[in-house]
Amino acid sequence: MAHINDHYLKLEAGYLFPEIGRRVEAYQAAHPDAPVIRLGIGDVTLPLVPVIVQALHEAVDDMGRAEDFKGYGPGQGYPFLVDAILEHDFRSRGVELEADEVFVSDGSKQDSGNIQEIFGTDCSVLVTDPVYPVYVDTNVMAGRTGGGDGAGYYEGMQYLPANEANGFVPAPPDGSADLAYLCSPNNPTGSVMTREQLTAWVDWARACDAVILFDAAYDAFISDPVLPRSIYEIPGAKECAIEMRSFSKRAGFTGMRCAYTIVPKALQGSDANGEKVSIHSLWARRQATKFNEVPYIIQRAAAAAFSQEGQKQTCEQVAYYMENARRVRDGLSAAGFTVFAGVHAPYIWLRTPEGLRSWDFFDVLLEKTHVVGTPGSGFGPAGEGYFRISAFNSRENVDEAVSRIQKAFS
Amino acid sequence: MAHINDHYLKLEAGYLFPEIGRRVEAYQAAHPDAPVIRLGIGDVTLPLVPVIVQALHEAVDDMGRAEDFKGYGPGQGYPFLVDAILEHDFRSRGVELEADEVFVSDGSKQDSGNIQEIFGTDCSVLVTDPVYPVYVDTNVMAGRTGGGDGAGYYEGMQYLPANEANGFVPAPPDGSADLAYLCSPNNPTGSVMTREQLTAWVDWARACDAVILFDAAYDAFISDPVLPRSIYEIPGAKECAIEMRSFSKRAGFTGMRCAYTIVPKALQGSDANGEKVSIHSLWARRQATKFNEVPYIIQRAAAAAFSQEGQKQTCEQVAYYMENARRVRDGLSAAGFTVFAGVHAPYIWLRTPEGLRSWDFFDVLLEKTHVVGTPGSGFGPAGEGYFRISAFNSRENVDEAVSRIQKAFS
Numbered sequence: 001m002a003h004i005n006d007h008y009l010k011l012e013a014g015y016l017f018p019e020i021g022r023r024v025e026a027y028q029a030a031h032p033d034a035p036v037i038r039l040g041i042g043d044v045t046l047p048l049v050p051v052i053v054q055a056l057h058e059a060v061d062d063m064g065r066a067e068d069f070k071g072y073g074p075g076q077g078y079p080f081l082v083d084a085i086l087e088h089d090f091r092s093r094g095v096e097l098e099a100d101e102v103f104v105s106d107g108s109k110q111d112s113g114n115i116q117e118i119f120g121t122d123c124s125v126l127v128t129d130p131v132y133p134v135y136v137d138t139n140v141m142a143g144r145t146g147g148g149d150g151a152g153y154y155e156g157m158q159y160l161p162a163n164e165a166n167g168f169v170p171a172p173p174d175g176s177a178d179l180a181y182l183c184s185p186n187n188p189t190g191s192v193m194t195r196e197q198l199t200a201w202v203d204w205a206r207a208c209d210a211v212i213l214f215d216a217a218y219d220a221f222i223s224d225p226v227l228p229r230s231i232y233e234i235p236g237a238k239e240c241a242i243e244m245r246s247f248s249k250r251a252g253f254t255g256m257r258c259a260y261t262i263v264p265k266a267l268q269g270s271d272a273n274g275e276k277v278s279i280h281s282l283w284a285r286r287q288a289t290k291f292n293e294v295p296y297i298i299q300r301a302a303a304a305a306f307s308q309e310g311q312k313q314t315c316e317q318v319a320y321y322m323e324n325a326r327r328v329r330d331g332l333s334a335a336g337f338t339v340f341a342g343v344h345a346p347y348i349w350l351r352t353p354e355g356l357r358s359w360d361f362f363d364v365l366l367e368k369t370h371v372v373g374t375p376g377s378g379f380g381p382a383g384e385g386y387f388r389i390s391a392f393n394s395r396e397n398v399d400e401a402v403s404r405i406q407k408a409f410s
Numbered sequence: 411m412a413h414i415n416d417h418y419l420k421l422e423a424g425y426l427f428p429e430i431g432r433r434v435e436a437y438q439a440a441h442p443d444a445p446v447i448r449l450g451i452g453d454v455t456l457p458l459v460p461v462i463v464q465a466l467h468e469a470v471d472d473m474g475r476a477e478d479f480k481g482y483g484p485g486q487g488y489p490f491l492v493d494a495i496l497e498h499d500f501r502s503r504g505v506e507l508e509a510d511e512v513f514v515s516d517g518s519k520q521d522s523g524n525i526q527e528i529f530g531t532d533c534s535v536l537v538t539d540p541v542y543p544v545y546v547d548t549n550v551m552a553g554r555t556g557g558g559d560g561a562g563y564y565e566g567m568q569y570l571p572a573n574e575a576n577g578f579v580p581a582p583p584d585g586s587a588d589l590a591y592l593c594s595p596n597n598p599t600g601s602v603m604t605r606e607q608l609t610a611w612v613d614w615a616r617a618c619d620a621v622i623l624f625d626a627a628y629d630a631f632i633s634d635p636v637l638p639r640s641i642y643e644i645p646g647a648k649e650c651a652i653e654m655r656s657f658s659k660r661a662g663f664t665g666m667r668c669a670y671t672i673v674p675k676a677l678q679g680s681d682a683n684g685e686k687v688s689i690h691s692l693w694a695r696r697q698a699t700k701f702n703e704v705p706y707i708i709q710r711a712a713a714a715a716f717s718q719e720g721q722k723q724t725c726e727q728v729a730y731y732m733e734n735a736r737r738v739r740d741g742l743s744a745a746g747f748t749v750f751a752g753v754h755a756p757y758i759w760l761r762t763p764e765g766l767r768s769w770d771f772f773d774v775l776l777e778k779t780h781v782v783g784t785p786g787s788g789f790g791p792a793g794e795g796y797f798r799i800s801a802f803n804s805r806e807n808v809d810e811a812v813s814r815i816q817k818a819f820s
Contacts, residue, residue, distance in 0.1 A: 120413030
């Protein structure tokens with residue numbers, strides 16, 4: 001009988017968000033009239049902006065005309081999108097990249113999950129804690145860890161706690177690691193790294209020859225222009241970092257699927273003989289073999305987000321969600337909660353009241369207010385006693401949720 | 411320095427199709443006026459049919475309206491698409507599957523590349539030869555083979571030659587394997603398996619507890635209704651087979667990206683302790699962690715292909731390509747070539763003239779006729795001396811290519 005990948009059996013829980021979905025569904029089945037408001041999964045709710053809708057219609061018409069029809073794309077993304085990415089996300093902030101250092105993909109979840117494949121299974125892995133579960137789970141699946149300890153830690157993985165003491169931004173460790181996952185603005189804590197903090201990480205990575213896997217899926221929510229949006233704004237980062245970005249949150253693309261990953265050609269790893277190998281060539285081979293480009297019409301839609309009008313319209317969406325975040329932050333603060341973040345990220349991170357465990361607060365909140373959030377412990381042990389509230393919902397629902405929480409907990 | 415995945419260094423060549431692209435580009439650069447006709451990569455050329463274009467426009471409008479906007483999807487595919495798949499691809503042929511045995515994805519390339527992840531690296535792998543390179547390369551990358559022998563064979567992988575003697579459909583081996591990749595209609599040879607041949611494989615798999623990874627991406631091109639289109643038409647296949655299907659060729663979706671994989675709940679593997687484990691649960695966990703659904707608008711387009719009018723329009727496209735195939739087959743046959751297939755598949759497989767090696771014939775053909783095909787040896791050593799011509803192009807280009815080949819080789 002075919003052997004399975006036994007590493008899968010080490011996984012201690014189902015993937016977090018389907019798990020939340022199941023619990024909410026069970027609650028709704030038992031309480032069909034409960035007016036549930038979902039501030040759990042970070043899923044956008046505003047419709048696509050008009051410029052993007054128009055670009056989609058035009059691209060659809062292209063696909064219906066023989067002379068404009070597009071089959072397989074050019075592999076790493078259409079030049080019209082890649083060029084827009086280079087110009088607006090990098091050149092505008094002083095970063096020069098080559099076109100073939102950009103790999104357009106169908107999601108940062110996919111990229112951050114797949115990127116570990118091109119590294120050896122003997123690489124040591126560092127994550128901050130709490131952390132986006134994909135970084136951990138995909139390394140468990142690949143066999144880079146031992147078993148779990150029942151508390152959410154896997155043997156052989158290095159965890160750096162992100163807590164109130166360090167402002168939810170851990171400094172680099174004293175020791176080394178081969179692969180380090182960083183996420184800024186952070187999911188789930190909503191914290192953001194300053195230039196100094198990010199520089200410390202780049203310096204650390206260069207000193208110990210680590211590769212930083214930098215997830216900047218939420219960069220559009222950074223409201224202070226002084227804060228870095230790309231790790232490549234830090235000198236030396238091209239020699240030590242891969243960066244992932246997404247259209248999911250900045251342009252309402254969670255149901256559209258478009259993202260990209262930057263793998264600089266200056267980045268190197270070593271093979272079994274200690275010879276240096278281009279990481280870029282490995283990722284290019286991986287994508288050519290296991291991926292097949294994002295649909296043409298979706299790429300056209302993503303490019304439209306970079307047009308002058310597209311930037312204006314998508315920025316208005318971001319501002320709408322950030323006003324939601326402000327209302328959650330202020331509202332819960334007024335109700336006596338200790339709240340963090342929600343300023344450079346669409347997430348509010350809060351301390352659970354009365355020292356409740358995260359999942360217990362999840363149940364209490366659902367029961368008392370019919371509001372769904374995400375238990376901090378679902379992101380790792382250091383998230384225990386914390387809770388994430390997403391700002392992605394309608395103003396009306398956010399205001400209603402805040403009002404219910406205030407009534408229930410004040 | 412971070413260790414790379416050394417298994418990547420075993421790969422003996424770049425992924426086939428980018429390699430062909432590079433050679434054609436170099437030729438075009440040297441001969442800018444050469445009127446190149448591409449019958450190499452199997453890429454559709456007809457525009458999307460009207461019913462699908464209309465469904466796309468409607469879905470785009472949904473995405474632009476708050477009340478109909480869709481963010482993250484339900485995970486394995488929208489019910490409107492999954493139900494259509496169950497009804498039209500399976501129930502219509504007497505096969506009953508459960509909705510959650512269907513996993514909608516962005517491509518059979520991806521699925522056939524990723525499926526090996528859920529199996530142990532100690533699994534023995536069997537492929538037919540020549541073979542779609544993704545099956546081999548992804549297993550090399552995962553470490554299930556030793557090094558290559560320079561001729562295209564990797565140590566530890568089992569190859570069953572598909573040749574003229576067996577009509578390009580190898581019978582199951584005398585020995586066993588853990589994972590066996592089968593593709594029918596076959597890419598690249600264009601051969602198709604009969605019910606008896608497929609039954610022999612299912613019986614073999616059940617006898618030796620192998621898992622068959624059945625790639626039916628070209629099922630729509632089967633012109634004889636007696637031939638099986640799904641492996642689940644064979645009794646016992648749910649206990650031993652995973653099946654992959656695609657909209658790429660049947661509905662002109664190579665630039666749209668939609669496919670699906672069936673993992674029956676009856677399928678089991680074994681863990682390190684010899685305990686039985688549900689393969690379905692592993693794939694569900696893999697997809698929940700590393701994938702994020704196909705865009706809503708693409709799923710709506712795929713569902714439209716199943717409507718009454720959608721079936722009519724897409725069948726007309728398939729018939730158009732198959733008439734191309736007939737013209738290539740007859741035209742090259744008249745020119746003295748020994749040709750195979752092109753009846754239940756959009757590919758013509760031909761013996762190269764005068765015993766030329768496949769890549770030499772690629773060069774001669776490009777030089778003499780400016781026609782691009784695919785060297786059989788690019789799919790594996792047993793493809794040496796053979797050549798694949800794709801029927802995916804306009805009638806005009808196909809006729810012109812045939813005419814040029816006849817002039818050059820008659």
